Amino acid sequence: MDLHNGHWSHRVGEPASDPLVTRTPHCGHSASDSTCHLLVSSSDLEVKIPTVNGIVSIDGMVVPAGEARVSVFDRGFLYGDSVYEVVRTYDLALFELGLHLARLASSAERIALSLPWTADRFDREVRRVVEASREADAPDPAAAPWNLGECSVRIVVTRGSGELGLDPGLAVEPTVVLIAVPLRGPPLAAYREGVAAWPFGGPGAPRRGGDPAAKTGEHLFHVLAVREARAHGAQEALLLDGAGSVTEGASSNVFAVRGGALETPPLGVGILAGVTRAVVLDIAGRLGIPVRERPLPLAGLESADEAFLTSTVREVLPVVRVGDRPIGPAAPGPVTRRIHAAFREAAGGGHKPGKAPASV
Numbered sequence: 001m002d003l004h005n006g007h008w009s010h011r012v013g014e015p016a017s018d019p020l021v022t023r024t025p026h027c028g029h030s031a032s033d034s035t036c037h038l039l040v041s042s043s044d045l046e047v048k049i050p051t052v053n054g055i056v057s058i059d060g061m062v063v064p065a066g067e068a069r070v071s072v073f074d075r076g077f078l079y080g081d082s083v084y085e086v087v088r089t090y091d092l093a094l095f096e097l098g099l100h101l102a103r104l105a106s107s108a109e110r111i112a113l114s115l116p117w118t119a120d121r122f123d124r125e126v127r128r129v130v131e132a133s134r135e136a137d138a139p140d141p142a143a144a145p146w147n148l149g150e151c152s153v154r155i156v157v158t159r160g161s162g163e164l165g166l167d168p169g170l171a172v173e174p175t176v177v178l179i180a181v182p183l184r185g186p187p188l189a190a191y192r193e194g195v196a197a198w199p200f201g202g203p204g205a206p207r208r209g210g211d212p213a214a215k216t217g218e219h220l221f222h223v224l225a226v227r228e229a230r231a232h233g234a235q236e237a238l239l240l241d242g243a244g245s246v247t248e249g250a251s252s253n254v255f256a257v258r259g260g261a262l263e264t265p266p267l268g269v270g271i272l273a274g275v276t277r278a279v280v281l282d283i284a285g286r287l288g289i290p291v292r293e294r295p296l297p298l299a300g301l302e303s304a305d306e307a308f309l310t311s312t313v314r315e316v317l318p319v320v321r322v323g324d325r326p327i328g329p330a331a332p333g334p335v336t337r338r339i340h341a342a343f344r345e346a347a348g349g350g351h352k353p354g355k356a357p358a359s360v
């Protein structure tokens with residue numbers, strides 16, 4: 001294992017003292033022919049893999065995270081030609097796996113990718129990686145209690161590999177990768193104090209690509225949005241449409257609270273139908289909190305009493321600052337807390353012996 005910049009790089013196999021001159025060429029040319037010296041066995045390749053503690057399944061074969069490899073000809077790597085989901089556990093039971101698998105199927109259909117496995121097979125294989133990843137993770141003293149010892153699974157299906165070229169017909173067969181890692185949610189302090197969000201895009205700015213209703217591997221717009229947010233000390237980026245309205249976060253849905261009611265953009269403005277968003281809308285209905293699904297201009301969010309983000313890994317996360325402006329008194333508000341408490345109650349987790357109670 002090599003450490004570069006603190007944490008990257010895993011060397012596969014033991015390197016020869018000078019692999020370029022001591023390895024037998026694989027091309028049939030003599031070892032003194034300098035044109036061939038760049039050909040080394042794949043076991044000598046230094047692959048930059050982060051030192052992640054996790055378990056990966058590739059097309060149903062389960063391997064430690066540090067040994068997981070896919071082809072450089074895979075279209076997920078080359079073109080972001082893939083769909084994905086992120087699911088999480090509570091007390092190591094998968095939360096709303098059925099809804100996530102239904103969305104995976106819908107995303108795949110929207111990009112004409114034919115899933116190689118049935119929902120039953122996905123269900124089985126996801127449970128298998130969760131089971132295989134049940135190893136002790138160093139407890140994080142800053143973690144929210146309901147995240148301790150839990151894992152998340154990223155389900156990725158790419159169109160597969162084939163010859164270079166955009167034509168999807170070049171793909172041979174889809175690749176299925178499941179990545180189970182210890183869950184890294186926001187720290188408890190983020191729920192107690194709230195986080196900042198940073199607007200990105202808007203009138204005149206480049207538009208996001210792709211179909212927002214499909215959860216695909218096409219992410220550069222979102223990556224640049226998060227880069228900008230982090231540069232301003234914000235936890236999440238808020239994606240603005242051409243009219244300057246907030247659509248969703250880079251990896252979350254957005255809610256404002258005004259006069260005791262929730263306001264959130266409708267699916268029709270072009271957002272992902274978040275599983276957590278749906279759970280929150282259901283909770284609001286049960287608690288008798290009115291919901292208005294309508295476009296959310298940035299100024300409308302800034303002038304709200306409260307705001308929060310929803311996502312699988314964040315649950316219900318208070319937002320207390322948007323750009324340079326405080327939201328309300330710049331502290332998590334009562335409606336956000338009430339909804340998060342109800343979500344905690346519904347989702348569970350945090351009840352294992354030795355854990356703190358699962359409240360904020």
Ligand code: PDD
Pocket residue numbers: 086248249250251252253271272273274275276277310311312313
């Ligand atoms: N992202 N909007 C976008 C663009 C997202 O990527 C996500 C989730 C959400 C929230 O969806 P859900 O509640 O189903 O997690 C909304 C996942 C978690 C991610 O990319 O990590």
